[in-house]
Amino acid sequence: MSGAKLATADDATRIAECTTQAEKLLRANLGPLGFLAASPAAGAHQRGYDRVFGRDAAICAIAAAHCGDAELVAGAERSLLTLAKAQAPNGQIPKYVDPAIKRGDFWYLGCIDATLWWLIAIVHVDRRVAGLRERLAEPIKRAIAWLSCQEHQEIFLIQQNEASDWADIMPRSGFVLYSNALWYRVKKLYRLPHTAITREHFNCLFHPFGNRRPDYKRLRLLTHYARRGTGNSDLYLSFVNLGFWGDEGDIFGNLLAMLFGLADEHRSNRILAAIARNQIGAAYPMRVTCTPIGRDDPFWRTYMGRHRQNLEHRYHNGGIWPFVGGFWVLALAAAGRRDEALRQLGALARANAINQWEFNEWFHGQTGKPEGMPHQTWNAAMFLLARHGLAHPVFKATGKRTRA
Numbered sequence: 001m002s003g004a005k006l007a008t009a010d011d012a013t014r015i016a017e018c019t020t021q022a023e024k025l026l027r028a029n030l031g032p033l034g035f036l037a038a039s040p041a042a043g044a045h046q047r048g049y050d051r052v053f054g055r056d057a058a059i060c061a062i063a064a065a066h067c068g069d070a071e072l073v074a075g076a077e078r079s080l081l082t083l084a085k086a087q088a089p090n091g092q093i094p095k096y097v098d099p100a101i102k103r104g105d106f107w108y109l110g111c112i113d114a115t116l117w118w119l120i121a122i123v124h125v126d127r128r129v130a131g132l133r134e135r136l137a138e139p140i141k142r143a144i145a146w147l148s149c150q151e152h153q154e155i156f157l158i159q160q161n162e163a164s165d166w167a168d169i170m171p172r173s174g175f176v177l178y179s180n181a182l183w184y185r186v187k188k189l190y191r192l193p194h195t196a197i198t199r200e201h202f203n204c205l206f207h208p209f210g211n212r213r214p215d216y217k218r219l220r221l222l223t224h225y226a227r228r229g230t231g232n233s234d235l236y237l238s239f240v241n242l243g244f245w246g247d248e249g250d251i252f253g254n255l256l257a258m259l260f261g262l263a264d265e266h267r268s269n270r271i272l273a274a275i276a277r278n279q280i281g282a283a284y285p286m287r288v289t290c291t292p293i294g295r296d297d298p299f300w301r302t303y304m305g306r307h308r309q310n311l312e313h314r315y316h317n318g319g320i321w322p323f324v325g326g327f328w329v330l331a332l333a334a335a336g337r338r339d340e341a342l343r344q345l346g347a348l349a350r351a352n353a354i355n356q357w358e359f360n361e362w363f364h365g366q367t368g369k370p371e372g373m374p375h376q377t378w379n380a381a382m383f384l385l386a387r388h389g390l391a392h393p394v395f396k397a398t399g400k401r402t403r404a
Contacts, residue, residue: 008346011342011343011345011346011349012346014346014349014350014353015345015346015349015387017349017353018348018349018352018353018357018383019383019384019387021352021353021357021359021380022352022359022379022380022381022383022384023069023072023380023384025039025357025359025375025377025380026060026064026072026075026377026380026381026384027071027072028375029375029377029380030071030072030075031052031099032078032099033052033078033079033082033097033099033102034052034057034061034075034076034078034079034080034081034082034083035052035056035057035060035061035075035076035079035377035381036049036050036051036052036099036377037049037050037051037052037053037056037057037096037373037376037377037378038050038361038373038374038375038376038377039374039375041375043373044373044375047373048096048098049373050099051096051097051098051099052079052082052083052096052097052099053095053096053114054083054093054094054095054096054111054113054114054115054117054118055111055113055114055117055166056377056378057079057080057082057083057121058079058080058083058114058117058118058120058121059117059121059323059378059381059382060075060076060079060377060378060381061075061076061077061079061080061121061124061125062076062120062121062124062125062381062385062394063381063382063384063385063388064076064125064381065121065124065125065127065128066124066385066388066389066392066394067384067385067388068128073125073128073129076121076125076128076129077125077129077132079121080118080121080122080125080132080136081136082097083097083104083114083118084118084136084139085097085102086102086103086104087104087139087142087143088104088106088146090142090146091115091139091141091142091143091144091145091146091147092106092110092111092114092115092143092146093114093115093118093143094106094111094114095107095111095114107164107168108163108164109161109162109163109164110160110161110164111164111165111168112147112150112158112160112164112165112179113165113166113178113179113182115143115146115147116147116179116182116183116185116186117182118143119140119143119144119147119186119189119190120182120185120186120189122136122140123189123190140190144186144190144192147183147186148192151183152175154216154218154219155175155201155205155216155218155219156194156197156198156201157175157180157183157198157201157202157205158175158179158180158183159174159175160173160174160176160179161173162301163301163303165178165179166178166252166316167250167252167288167316168316169301169303169304169306169309169310169315169316170293170304170310170316170317171246171293171299171300171301171304172238172239172246172250173239173241174239174240174241174242175205175206175222175239175240175241176238176239176253177206177236177237177238177239177250177253177254177257178238178250178252178253178256180198180202180206181202181253181256181257181260181262182256182260183198184198184199184202184260184262185256185260185395188260188261199261199262201214201219202257202262203262203263203267204219204223205219205222205223205226205237205240206236206237206240206257207233207236207237207267208223208224208226208227208230208237208240209227209230209233221242222240222242223240225240225242225243225244225245226240226245230245230247232247232249232274232290234270234271234273234274235247235249235250235254235270235271235274235275235290236250236253236254236257236263236271238250238253244298246299247291248289248290248291248292248293248299249274249278249289249290249291250288250289251275251278251286251287251288251289251290251324251328252288252321252324252327254271254275255271255275255324255327255328255330255331256327257271258271258272258331258334258335259327259330259331259334259394259395260395268331268335269335272331272332272335272337274290275328278290282320282365282368283320283351283363283367283368284320284322284325284347284348284350284351284363284368285320285322285324285325285328285329285344285347285348285351286320286321286322286324286325286328287313287318287319287320287365288316288318288319288320288321288324289316289317289318289319289365290318291318292312292313292317292318292365293312293317294312304317313364313365313366314364314365314371315362315371315372318365319362319363319364319365319371320351320362320363320364320365320368321361321362322348322351322352322359322360322362322363322376322379322382322383323376323378323379323381323382324382325344325347325348325351325382325386326348326379326381326382326383326385326386327382327386328344329341329344329345329348329386329387329389329390330385330386330389330394330395332344333386333389333390334389334393334395338390341386341389341390342390345383345386345387345390348383348386349383351363352379352380352383354370355370355374358370358374358375359374359375359376359379359380360372360373360374360376360379361373361374361376361379
């Protein structure tokens with residue numbers, strides 16, 4: 001981290017302490033079956049956070065692989081093997097595995113990103129655990145086959161229901177930005193067919209504002225609808241369906257599009273600028289929705305108001321998620337903005353330090369009040385990965401394999 005400038009003198013001390021606390025939390029939340037979503041206290045058990053979640057554990061596994069600690073790398077391996085054992089007969093990786101009964105759950109309308117993150121994590125962990133990819137060859141084959149069945153056979157992007165990815169009470173459906181950024185990454189890593197077309201169609205569909213028009217007529221119609229009445233052309237659309245689309249601003253999906261090479265340099269710079277404008281006044285990194293969906297919005301769903309959880313500026317609907325802030329740091333570092341990346345890492349450390357290093361799940365987007373389940377494992381993991389990413393590229397197509 002030498003050469004980059006911190007916002008305050010206290011940030012260096014806080015980053016060092018956060019590093020220690022994050023490593024401690026990762027070890028505390030590492031069980032026999034892998035990384036649990038949160039510390040296994042009574043509240044976590046009641047709300048189901050004491051389980052191995054597909055996406056959470058995979059992201060933690062990626063962080064462990066890059067940070068290199070042998071105990072955490074072993075935990076990453078256990079997590080991926082646990083998820084593989086609970087794989088559905090059709091190839092889908094579960095939303096989570098309950099250690100008490102060692103069974104998986106696949107959510108209400110499905111959970112597409114668990115399978116995507118699991119496949120991505122295998123490649124990262126395989127660089128530390130020689131032979132992991134070969135040992136999981138059959139589950140990998142089934143997972144890719146299942147995802148291929150979700151792919152449109154002319155557009156080469158995957159389709160999904162609403163509320164069926166990490167933003168599990170948001171109304172994004174059809175072709176979803178976040179999931180298709182992950183799908184492109186999977187296709188690159190596993191050298192799947194039509195990868196270049198997936199990238200081309202991704203940019204045509206989720207950023208339909210340029211002069212180029214797709215050759216496939218049904219994709220042209222989708223982009224025609226989405227191009228009309230969309231206010232923010234700096235960001236990719238959050239989803240596109242037939243005749244309706246999302247321009248609320250999905251921060252996570254846009255960051256992944258940058259990190260995975262879907263956005264060119266010009267597009268990446270515009271995304272970074274738009275995100276920076278949206279985050280002005282935020283207590284911590286980072287608000288995950290630019291314009292929250294209100295009750296009078298056509299996209300409002302009854303389930304968003306359940307337990308008042310996903311109201312405006314809360315949860316996925318404009319709440320602040322520190323683990324996504326880790327991807328923001330990685331994106332800034334990848335764009336060469338290392339001073340700003342380090343300042344944002346300091347801000348992440350301040351968020352994680354609230355309530356004596358509680359690593360809160362999320363914060364209110366306007367007030368900064370801590371919310372959700374404390375002691376979140378992926379908050380700790382993404383802080384460590386973001387710190388590592390200041391000096392080392394994280395998302396490369398290939399990498400040298402080393403033993404932990």
